[in-house]
Amino acid sequence: MDKQLIISIGRQYGSAGHEIGRLLAAKLDIPVYDRNLFDEIGKIKNIDTNDLVKYDEVPRKKFFSRKVRGYSNSPEENVAELQFALLKSKWADGDSFVVIGRCADELFRGVDGFVSIFITGDMDVKVARVMEKRNMDKKKAMAAIERHDRKRKQYHDYFSKTGNWGDCNNYDICVNSSRLGIEGTVNFLYEYVCKILNRV
Numbered sequence: 285m286d287k288q289l290i291i292s293i294g295r296q297y298g299s300a301g302h303e304i305g306r307l308l309a310a311k312l313d314i315p316v317y318d319r320n321l322f323d324e325i326g327k328i329k330n331i332d333t334n335d336l337v338k339y340d341e342v343p344r345k346k347f348f349s350r351k352v353r354g355y356s357n358s359p360e361e362n363v364a365e366l367q368f369a370l371l372k373s374k375w376a377d378g379d380s381f382v383v384i385g386r387c388a389d390e391l392f393r394g395v396d397g398f399v400s401i402f403i404t405g406d407m408d409v410k411v412a413r414v415m416e417k418r419n420m421d422k423k424k425a426m427a428a429i430e431r432h433d434r435k436r437k438q439y440h441d442y443f444s445k446t447g448n449w450g451d452c453n454n455y456d457i458c459v460n461s462s463r464l465g466i467e468g469t470v471n472f473l474y475e476y477v478c479k480i481l482n483r484v
Contacts, residue, residue: 287397287481289314289380292388294402294440294449297432298410298425300466301403302384307470309382312477317374318384321367328370339363341385343438364443385436389454390444399480401473402455406462456480 291308295301302318309316319340322333339360367386374381375392383391389400405413407429414425433450440449447454457476461469 287380288375288378289477289481290375290388290392290395290398291382291477292392292398292400293382293384294389294400294436294455295385296404296410296450297429297436298414299403299405299461300413300469301461304403304461304466304469304473305382305384307466308473308477311470311474312380312382314380314382316382316384317371317386321370321386325366325370329366336363336366340367341436341439343435343442360439364439368443385440387440387443390440390446393446397481399457399477400455402450402452402458403469404450404458404460406460409462 289312291305291312293301293305293308295305305318306316319337322337322340325331325336326333336359340363342360342363364387368391371383371386371388371391375395380397389402392398393400407426410429411422411425414420414428415422418425418428420428437449444454452458457473459469459473463469464472
């Protein structure tokens with residue numbers, strides 16, 4: 285790829301946003317980053333990151349965390365900052381990649397070759413997907429969707445200075461994956477990204 289491209293994928297739980305992001309990255313032949321960032325962090329810092337994964341994309345506990353001289357005692361915040369620093373270093377190196385979540389829409393806002401995407405879906409389709417993927421009944425699936433989306437919003441909005449999670453004004457494009465399905469959504473976004481690249 286001649287031009288640097290960075291794509292952020294924000295997504296509602298059950299919208300297949302993670303799968304769409306991975307397929308889009310494969311179609312563009314660029315890496316995708318999500319929890320696999322911990323593998324690289326572990327190699328760079330020479331640490332075991334297994335204990336850190338539980339803090340991935342988790343909002344900090346406001347009443348149990350504080351900053352002293354710029355340092356936070358919040359493991360959730362420190363894990364997020366480790367990921368942000370690694371993503372920024374990849375951008376500085378000129379790499380192209382897709383990021384699933386992790387406030388990438390905030391990290392790279394205003395950067396040339398950056399496209400921010402938010403993927404939503406119809407509730408009945410999201411519920412059906414969660415029921416199948418996690419072997420849940422309808423009531424538990426709906427509760428899981430509400431819980432995960434609430435945490436994602438809290439996590440995102442804590443670090444974001446310019447926009448709220450899921451607000452259409454915060455993204456270049458918002459797509460309902462229930463309309464075109466997973467493959468159709470990937471193809472649609474691929475064409476959109478290619479058109480954006482041609483204008484940069």
